Amino acid sequence: MMKKTRLWKKVLVGMVLGILTGHFLGEDAVYLKPIGTVFLNLIKMVIVPLIFFSILNGISSLKDTSTFGRLGLKALLIYGFTTIFAVLIGLVFANIFQPGMGSELTLSMDSVENNTKQLTVSNILLDIVPSNPIKAMAEGNILQVVMFSFFTGTALIMIGEKGKKVRDLITSATSLVFKMIELVIQLTPYGVFAMMAWVVGQYGFSFMASLGKFALVFVGALVVQYVLFGVMLLVFAKLNPLPFYKKMFESQSLAFATASSKATLATAMRALQERMGVSQQSASFILPLGASMNMDATAIYLGMCCVFFAQIVGMTLSFADYGVIILTSTIGSIGAAGFPGGGMIMMGMVLSSVGLPIEGASLIIGIDRFLDMLRTSINITGDCTVTVIVDRLEKNLDTKIYYKNDKI
Numbered sequence: 001m002m003k004k005t006r007l008w009k010k011v012l013v014g015m016v017l018g019i020l021t022g023h024f025l026g027e028d029a030v031y032l033k034p035i036g037t038v039f040l041n042l043i044k045m046v047i048v049p050l051i052f053f054s055i056l057n058g059i060s061s062l063k064d065t066s067t068f069g070r071l072g073l074k075a076l077l078i079y080g081f082t083t084i085f086a087v088l089i090g091l092v093f094a095n096i097f098q099p100g101m102g103s104e105l106t107l108s109m110d111s112v113e114n115n116t117k118q119l120t121v122s123n124i125l126l127d128i129v130p131s132n133p134i135k136a137m138a139e140g141n142i143l144q145v146v147m148f149s150f151f152t153g154t155a156l157i158m159i160g161e162k163g164k165k166v167r168d169l170i171t172s173a174t175s176l177v178f179k180m181i182e183l184v185i186q187l188t189p190y191g192v193f194a195m196m197a198w199v200v201g202q203y204g205f206s207f208m209a210s211l212g213k214f215a216l217v218f219v220g221a222l223v224v225q226y227v228l229f230g231v232m233l234l235v236f237a238k239l240n241p242l243p244f245y246k247k248m249f250e251s252q253s254l255a256f257a258t259a260s261s262k263a264t265l266a267t268a269m270r271a272l273q274e275r276m277g278v279s280q281q282s283a284s285f286i287l288p289l290g291a292s293m294n295m296d297a298t299a300i301y302l303g304m305c306c307v308f309f310a311q312i313v314g315m316t317l318s319f320a321d322y323g324v325i326i327l328t329s330t331i332g333s334i335g336a337a338g339f340p341g342g343g344m345i346m347m348g349m350v351l352s353s354v355g356l357p358i359e360g361a362s363l364i365i366g367i368d369r370f371l372d373m374l375r376t377s378i379n380i381t382g383d384c385t386v387t388v389i390v391d392r393l394e395k396n397l398d399t400k401i402y403y404k405n406d407k408i
């Protein structure tokens with residue numbers, strides 16, 4: 001009988017072959033992009049139903065609104081803690097290593113995407129509540145879909161017995177959506193192959209080398225954040241982080257290849273439940289919340305870019321400026337959509353909040369894709385860390401599965 005190859009190994013092979021193919025084909029690798037696009041479309045096809053039903057399913061499995069409130073509060077507090085800590089790491093790294101000092105870069109006045117200009121702190125917050133939930137779903141506005149699911153779920157708990165039929169429907173719809181996702185996930189190695197070939201073919205290796213000091217400092221900050229996740233697991237959840245790191249690999253490679261938290265959500269959800277012993281309640285409720293609003297690496301990036309651009313234009317940031325950067329980077333990372341370049345769109349808001357020219361974003365836009373791939377891998381790792389911690393605090397985590405040396 002043929003031994004079934006583990007999915008993560010196939011993903012790894014897909015990634016390596018993709019890089020090599022992209023390198024040899026160069027710009028011609030663009031012909032492989034449609035494969036990646038079809039794969040991403042398949043994921044996108046199931047993402048709105050997944051979020052809607054899994055959150056509803058998670059909430060409706062809670063006994064009452066107070067459990068829901070307690071779980072949600074814990075998750076939000078830990079998510080908030082990791083995000084603010086992330087911005088601080090970014091700011092400290094940018095100040096110690098000063099990537100913008102002595103830089104030959106100058107700020108050009110080419111404008112970045114127009115929509116960077118219209119974003120303000122208040123309209124990001126106001127935009128969380130959808131005036132039309134169907135429109136939010138049709139447009140794939142994840143934060144709004146999450147909000148609508150929470151609202152529906154809360155009301156469903158409140159009607160108690162009268163909601164039984166709807167709850168049954170939700171349970172079976174959730175199984176259906178999970179099956180669809182399982183089918184799509186099998187295609188990951190091919191999707192990763194095509195996306196990697198395209199990225200390397202399009203940008204080449206040289207652009208990675210030309211990233212310079214900024215990228216190095218950014219990567220350094222990400223490493224600290226990555227280690228911090230392990231420390232959090234150890235301290236708050238009293239778990240050895242090594243199985244976590246190992247079992248995250250598959251989701252991280254998908255995040256890396258697609259640069260989209262949204263596209264990685266389903267794979268991560270499955271890994272949490274099936275390989276790390278996280279309860280369905282937490283995986284289906286806390287993870288989507290994190291994937292839509294907790295982006296630690298994006299927070300690091302926004303804060304660090306601000307200091308970087310300030311160093312380039314020779315502007316001294318005051319204590320108050322740092323306060324504003326922490327606030328706007330946190331909100332920017334919450335509002336950022338989990339797709340490629342989602343964080344970049346928030347850059348204008350953060351820069352303009354301390355009076356830096358938003359054209360600064362144009363300096364970094366050329367290398368953003370690669371940094372985005374790294375960001376997304378860290379973002380999804382952060383979401384999973386918090387989900388594991390909350391599940392453990394709730395005493396739901398199955399440690400046997402968590403520590404099991406599995407064969408996936």
Ligand code: ASP
Binds near residue numbers: 259262341344
């Ligand atoms: N692409 C990132 C994500 O999906 C967001 C970002 O651009 O920072 O998590």
